[in-house]
Amino acid sequence: MEKIIKSRVIKYGDGVNTDVIFPGRYTYAIMEPDEMAKHAMEDIDPEFQNKVKERKIIVAGRNFGMGSSREQAVTSLVYAGIKAVIAKSFARIYFRNAINNGLLVIEQKEAADFIEDNDEVEIDTEKNEIRVRGKTFTFPPLPEEVLKIVEAGGLINYVKEKIKREA
């Protein structure tokens, strides 16, 4: 994981669900990463593909990623270049999928309220801080067991290393 993630943000509201992040009509066919990235957020934000060229952090309200267990709702954002999502809260399966695919997800209510669209935000993953417009917000570190997956670069790598160790 990068120590510092610095970027302008794209801001959304509450309840951004998996169907608008990555529509179900694309979900059950094998699709290449580039193609997946192109469909990210297409039902909620037609401008997303332009915005994401420069802006690598999403900020959102409550229950980000509610709905389906589809992992493309995480990976399509990763392939589109998103490095982190800061939200007031995350849906349970989304949170797990994000960790397992190396997308940094930070639950920080005050920061999610304070940050405005297009703000320049700096996330410090060592100090667990979000810095924006002269303000600093802290967030709790992940539990140790979960951090191991993040440090391995996601669950696939984590299991890969485990299988190698045990062989």
Add this chain to the structure above:
Amino acid sequence: MGKTFVEKVFSRKLGREVNVGEIITIEPDFVMSHDNTAAISGKFNKMGAERVKYPERLVIVLDHVVPAAQEKYALNHLIIREFVKKHGIKHFYDVNSEGGICHQVLSEKGYALPGYIILGADSHTTTYGAFGAFSAGIGRSEVAAIWATGEIWLKVPESFKIIINGKLPEGVTAKDVILHIIGNIGADGATYKSVEFTGKVVKNMSQSSRMVLANMAAEMGAKNGYIAPDEKTFEWIGDRAKGEYEPLYPDEDAEYEKVLEFDVSQLEPQIAAPHTVDNVYPAKEYEGKRIHQALIGTCTNGRLEDLEMAAKVLKGRKVHKDVRLLVLPASWEVYKKAMKKGVIETLIDAGAIILNSGCGPCLGAHEGVLARGEVAISTSNRNFKGRMGSKEAEIFLASPLTVAASAIEGKITDPRKYL
């Protein structure tokens, strides 16, 4: 202090006491995947795994786009069949009349059992909680990890107890109850929690109705739903069970983060308006809203009692000429029973078309998607923007009674006048 269901089920599995908030590594009894199995097998291969650790624990059901609607879906199914063959997966339900929608199939074929731990690559895996199982949705990478290692990490969640009291009035169903509760606590009202449904109304509900509650626990953000198994449950399971089981019940003095009580004696038919499941009103507030498509079925409301409810309203009547009424039985077992009882004939006579069992239009993949500007009323569990096709379409969620009555009138209708 007593223990909740979820504390008990994990404690028994691990052979030690677990605590809320603790992260545990656990081996599920079964792990379910569907049309996403091909994508999962890709992740499995990337992990460098050569063998599935416990092939007998995998249950694979093709249901999301069946039969294949386009070549790319056919290819997806082909990859799955090759995987099944290569790894000797016995519990495989292909596109034939043994199958149906994954959650119904796992219930009918005796995988959903009291006290079992079942994880699945689908958010509505919560359904098996209606049988007193612990069941939760997980992601594709996680299923691949379970195939490879047999285990996965889970956090022991806090629990909510939702007590449903009173007596359900005529024309008001399990679907209305759960929509009412979700409307009340919100789509994130139980995020991460283990939700235990209890109370007189739940006790009096059929097993199929209980499955509606557990299915839609996912729509309040819950990790799992749980309903105490009783005689009705054991009778339903009968000789279907794939293994021995020992039910687990929460202690009377268990500790809950929240206890919520609902009295449903005065409840009216409910409706979830676009575009969130917690946007709930009495159906009559939307009376007169024109509809173009009506869907009765899915893993939420596609069981025999649901089709019977629809048939009761539609018997001797006709679907409005400007409405397409689609019926989607939850499994072929349901389909056959409905045929024998004359339910299918009643529905066809009314003007409905019967789809083959599967997920079909619920997720906008095929078999009846919506065009821009169209309005659907559906017994399914999600009304997100774009879910059933065009992002400029609207989806309302309701009970089979409300959907059937609305199909007759061509506009949203409180069903009670048809009963």
